[in-house]
Amino acid sequence: VSTQSTGEKECQVQKVMKNKKCNMTEAELQAELENLQIQMEEETKVNKETEMWVKKHHDQLQEKVEYWMDKYEKEVDQKSEELSTLKGTKANILLKLQELTLKFQEYDEVVTEDRAQKERAQKAAEKAQLEIKSATKIQAWWKGVMVRKGLGPYAKKKGKKGKGK
Numbered sequence: 001v002s003t004q005s006t007g008e009k010e011c012q013v014q015k016v017m018k019n020k021k022c023n024m025t026e027a028e029l030q031a032e033l034e035n036l037q038i039q040m041e042e043e044t045k046v047n048k049e050t051e052m053w054v055k056k057h058h059d060q061l062q063e064k065v066e067y068w069m070d071k072y073e074k075e076v077d078q079k080s081e082e083l084s085t086l087k088g089t090k091a092n093i094l095l096k097l098q099e100l101t102l103k104f105q106e107y108d109e110v111v112t113e114d115r116a117q118k119e120r121a122q123k124a125a126e127k128a129q130l131e132i133k134s135a136t137k138i139q140a141w142w143k144g145v146m147v148r149k150g151l152g153p154y155a156k157k158k159g160k161k162g163k164g165k
Contacts, residue, residue, distance in 0.1 A: 147154045 143154075146152050150156050
């Protein structure tokens with residue numbers, strides 16, 4: 001009977017020990033659960049704050065992107081207009097250049113023709129001057145010959161003599 005009671009006592013002791021152990025384990029687990037819930041609440045709070053910061057930062061970046069895209073589009077439109085204006089101006093200038101080039105060629109032809117005509121006129125004048133000078137020399141020579149030989153109007157007159165001598 002005593003072995004049985006010892007066996008029962010041992011069984012009861014083991015049972016009590018296991019209950020204590022279970023209670024301790026349950027208390028530890030409960031404490032760990034409470035710690036984990038506190039950590040989870042803190043993590044949730046930090047996560048919400050992080051999400052809010054990320055959302056705010058994302059919204060700010062989105063606004064900046066929209067600002068820069070609008071600015072880019074405006075500048076591209078402005079530069080396109082400037083480019084179109086410059087192309088139009090260039091086309092007008094090229095047209096005017098062609099017109100002026102044609103006028104220059106016409107004027108150059110007129111000036112060249114005028115110069116050639118003036119050169120021809122100057123050569124003709126020089127030639128006429130030379131002919132006049134040459135004719136004058138020939139006439140002077142001929143007159144000298146006529147005077148020296150006494151021919152023509154320069155011939156010595158034979159019938160008239162002077163009055164008192």
